[in-house]
Amino acid sequence: MRSAKSVVSEKLARIGTAAKMSTTQRQPPYTVTALKRWSVGTNTPPAVSQIRSIHVYDFDNTLFLSPLPNPQIWNGQTIGLLQTEESFANGGWWHDPNLLSATGKGMDTEEPRGWNGWWNENILRLVQLSMEQKDALTILLTGRGETRFSEIIKRMVASKNLDFDMIGLKPEVGPSGQKFSSTAAFKQKFLEDVILTYEQAEDIRVYEDRPKHVKMFRDYFERMNTGFQTNEAPISRKPINSEVIHVAEGTTYLEPGAEVAEVQRMINSHHLALRSPGLKNNRSSMAGFRIKKTVLYTGYLISKDDQIRLVQEVLGPILPQGLADSKDLKYTANNIMIAPRPASRQILDRIGGMGRKLKWQVTGTANFENKVWAARVQPIPPNSQIHSENAVPLVVLACRKPARPVDASYIQNWHPVPAEMALTFETEIGEKEVLSVEETNSNGWGNSYGKNNKKRSRQQYDDGSYSQAGQYGGFDGQSQDQPQGYHSSHYHYHDGPRRGSQRGRGRGNQRSRGNTGRGGRGRGRGGAGPSNPYYKSLDDSTGGYDNSYSGGNQTGGYPMDY
Structure with missing residues (x-):
């Protein structure tokens, strides 16, 4: 008869064996056939023995x-707001395929020409080299949702004759029933299955633009290799050499008219979803939205070409060496201020109205504390009827953080420019407008998103829409048409305001600090060029914004207000 001790030992052994079998059964088979379930592409991944x-x-x-x-x-x-998935029933900017389809001139036009000009040419060439390398597994991996973006992304890469072995998009449910809380979690699990399947691969290279994900991948591969060395990984294999390449960041935009139309379409789609009886509970509290236009300032607007000339020929010689490439330096050179708001009808009538063109000549240059650089200008001919927000009509050329264009009003000493070297340029009277998407309450009236509705956006100041010292129309007894601090026609020179004089007074000078937005991440995406702070990744949630803009679908260039 067996002892009680031996019976217990046998039971424990059976439990241990069952647990091991259960663990083994839960592990997915690391085969090419199983791996193909991750890919939306039509290719069958190559044999394990082929890949190094x-x-x-x-x-x-x-x-x-x-x-x-x-x-x-x-x-x-x-x-x-536009980049916050939780705000829109259709997921917002990065989860709505119509925004990607609208790139360039739209699918119908761009697909036949392979979205020419919209690819990072350096990375494109690397993909082509990877395709030619017989022992390389070439993968396109993105956090875009599989359901919404599978077809469009396959059409985009096919238009460029890119033949990936695998195309991975984030599924609602993974091949083994996984649910992913973020793009990072999805990509990690995807790459784990790839590395465990191709156990003979000696190295892996990942090209990624987001600094946060670059660090994530590096840490992840380090942990994975530790598991291989300590035999804690699901399979036994040698550590894999890993390299995560941080791709330089740039900026691209849709055509302005197309972008506004797409956002309006996104809002309309959002409203339809809100009225749907099948709306999910977590969306039932979502607000409606409307687009609102705000005039930031009225000015003598400077063309793109003349902005570049002003920066190169006027700012270049006076900018201290080494500052030109500083991340803290922001070029402006976009206008001569008439009014930091819509100008009154009386002012516009007196100076020729909207659209009037006027030539100017640079007569001097100066800077304030090596933080703000400006050019003093006068109209051609000098007796032209003008209206200027500043005692001295000027163009703010550049600012270095934490200074703002408004600080140019403290400049007192100007360095004359010889007449034979004085640059001339043409302006057109116009308004700088900005749009906002605002929540609507039950009465249909707009509620400002994330800010006091009485305060102007920080963008007003970043764009150069600044007040000299600060009283606006109707304050301290000044007339609405000629508020204190405004200067018309034959301007005069004076010492300018002292620091803090009346600053913050008047309705237009309330500065909204902390309007940092919710969508930036200190980077743009892709291509060579300056980092773009407006981008929000598929799973990032916070960040700031700046007002630099390189224009069109080009990367790099002067970050000016075009």
Whole structure:
């Protein structure tokens, strides 16, 4: 008869064996057939024995220069709102395929020409080299949702004759029933299955534009290799050499008219979803939205070409060496201020009305504390009827953080420019407008998103829409047509206001600090060029914004207000 001790030992052994079998059964089979379930592409991944290297390319702004919300169209809060998935029933900017389809001239026009000009050419060439490498597994991996973006992304890469072994998009449910809380979690699990399947691969290279994800991948591969060394991984294999390449960031935008139309369409779709009887509970509290236009300032607006000339020929010689490439330096050179708001009819009638063109000549240059650089200008001919927000008509050329264009009003000493070297340029009277997407209450009236409705956006000051010292019409007894601090026609020179004089007084000078938006991440996406703070990743939630803009679908260039 067996002892009680031996019976217990046998039971424990059976439990241990069952647990091991259960663990083994839960592990997915690491085969090419199982791995193909991750891919939306038609290709069957190559045999395990063929692969020695794994090359992984992110899509948005690593391989393809996906458009971002344009800061020259929207205020900072709206840029954040548009990229916040939880705000829209259709997911917002990064989860609505219509925004990607609208890139360039739209699908019908761009697909036949392969979205020419919208690819990061350096990464595109690397993909082509990866395709030619016989022992390399070439993967396109993106956090875009599989259900909504599968077909459009396959059409986009096919238009460029890119033949990936695998195309991975984030599924609602993974091959083994996984649910993913973020893009990072999805990509980690995807790459884990790739590395465990291709156990003979010696190295992996990942191309990624987001600094946060670059660090995530590096840490992840380090942990994975530790598991291989300590035999804690699901299979036994050698550690894999990993390299995560941080792709330089740039900015691209839709055509302005197309972008506004797409956002309006997105809002309309959102409203239809709100009225749907099948609306999910977590969306039942979502607000409706409307687009509102705000005039930031009226000015003598300077063309793109003349902005570049002013920066190169006027600012260049006076800018201290080494500052030109500083991340804290912001070029402006976009206007001569008439009024930091819509100008009154009387003012516009007196100076020729909207659309009037006028030539100007640079007569001097100066800077304030090596933080704000400006050019003093006079009209051609000098007796032209003009109206200027400043005692001295000027163009703010550049600002270095934390200074703002308004600080140019403290400049007192100007360095004359010889007449033979004086640059001339043409302006047109116009308004700088910005749009916002605002919540609507039950009565249909708009509620400002994320800010006091009485306060102007910080973008007003970043754009150069500043007040000299600050009283606006109707304050301290000044007339609405000629508020204190405004100067018309034959301007005069004076010492300017002292620091803090009347600053913050008057309804237009209330500065809204902290209008940092919710959509930036200190980077743009893809291509060579300056980092773009307006981009919000598929799973990032916070960030700031600036007002730099390089224009069109080009990367790099002067970050000016075009």
